[in-house]
Amino acid sequence: xxxxxxxxxxxxxxxxxxxxxxxxxxxxxxxxxxxxxxxxxxxxxxxxxxxxxxxxxxxxxxxxxxxxxxxxxxxxxxxxxxxxxxxxxxxxxxxxxxxxxxxxxxxxxxxxxxxxxxxxxxxxxxxxxxxxx
Amino acid sequence: xxxxxxxxxxxxxxxxxxxxxxxxxxxxxxxxxxxxxxxxxxxxxxxxxxxxxxxxxxxxxxxxxxxxxxxxxxxxxxxxxxxxxxxxxxxx
Numbered sequence: 001x002x003x004x005x006x007x008x009x010x011x012x013x014x015x016x017x018x019x020x021x022x023x024x025x026x027x028x029x030x031x032x033x034x035x036x037x038x039x040x041x042x043x044x045x046x047x048x049x050x051x052x053x054x055x056x057x058x059x060x061x062x063x064x065x066x067x068x069x070x071x072x073x074x075x076x077x078x079x080x081x082x083x084x085x086x087x088x089x090x091x092x093x094x095x096x097x098x099x100x101x102x103x104x105x106x107x108x109x110x111x112x113x114x115x116x117x118x119x120x121x122x123x124x125x126x127x128x129x130x131x132x133x
Numbered sequence: 134x135x136x137x138x139x140x141x142x143x144x145x146x147x148x149x150x151x152x153x154x155x156x157x158x159x160x161x162x163x164x165x166x167x168x169x170x171x172x173x174x175x176x177x178x179x180x181x182x183x184x185x186x187x188x189x190x191x192x193x194x195x196x197x198x199x200x201x202x203x204x205x206x207x208x209x210x211x212x213x214x215x216x217x218x219x220x221x222x223x224x225x
Contacts (some may be wrong), residue, residue: 003192009134016141019186023148026182030152033175034159039168042159046175049152054178057145057185061197064189079181079201086208090174093212097219098167 003068011067015060022056029053039098040111043091050087055080145186153179170214177207 007015025048032045058076065073102112106120113120156179160172181203188196217223 004135004138007135007138012134012138015189016138019141019145019189022182023145023186026152026179027148027155030155030175030179033172034155039165039171042168042171046171046178049175050178054182057182061185061189065194068192076185076197079185079197079204082201082204082208083178086204090208090211090215093215093219094167094171094174097170097215098165100219101165101167 007064007067011063015064015067018056018060018063022053022060025049025056026053038111040095043095047087047091050083054083142186142190146183146190149179149183149186153183166218167215170211170218173214174207174211177203177211181207 029045029047029049032048033042034045036042036045058080062074062076099112099118103118103120112118153176156172156176160169160176163169163172181200184196184200184203188194188200213223
């Protein structure tokens with residue numbers, strides 16, 4: 001626990017590079033979330049934030065604490081593995097909810113029917129639970 | 134070189150905060166409910182990364198535990214909200 005002053009130059013340079021790269025990628029992903037026009041395009045913005053941006057910052061944190069404490073500090077790997085396991089689950093759950101809601105609300109221009117994988121049912125299904133249109 | 138590292142940490146803090154502001158804007162103006170859930174999930178992730186960068190800035194391991202807790206709670210809350218949007222109830 002000695003702080004930034006104890007980091008030698010050969011370690012400070014890659015940590016700084018990884019920090020700048022990861023922060024720029026995070027900003028790009030959030031900008032995509034803000035700027036893209038439809039929801040199914042907006043799904044792709046946070047994916048780059050969670051995988052590449054978080055990966056760069058976790059790598060920078062591992063390198064920094066390994067050099068600062070002069071021992072192998074790799075418990076950031078727990079967060080990395082957890083993120084890599086849960087990011088597809090979150091994305092698929094939100095996307096399935098969005099497709100379900102768009103089909104049920106009969107939005108023809110929302111993009112849920114692109115590729116003719118899902119079709120909008122002919123008549124509204126009033127018996128579906130939690131229906132809100 | 135330490136000045137370079139401090140500058141990089143400052144840049145990373147500013148970038149993550151601006152990203153959180155973008156997510157908050159999408160959370161406020163999101164046209165549909167699943168937009169808001171997605172923005173809230175990204176906001177959790179950016180909060181976790183902010184905790185990581187603060188841990189590098191102050192050189193303590195306390196922020197790492199905060200980051201892992203934020204990641205866990207964010208995952209569970211996002212799954213719960215997405216499932217609520219899909220089914221209208223959580224426990225069937």
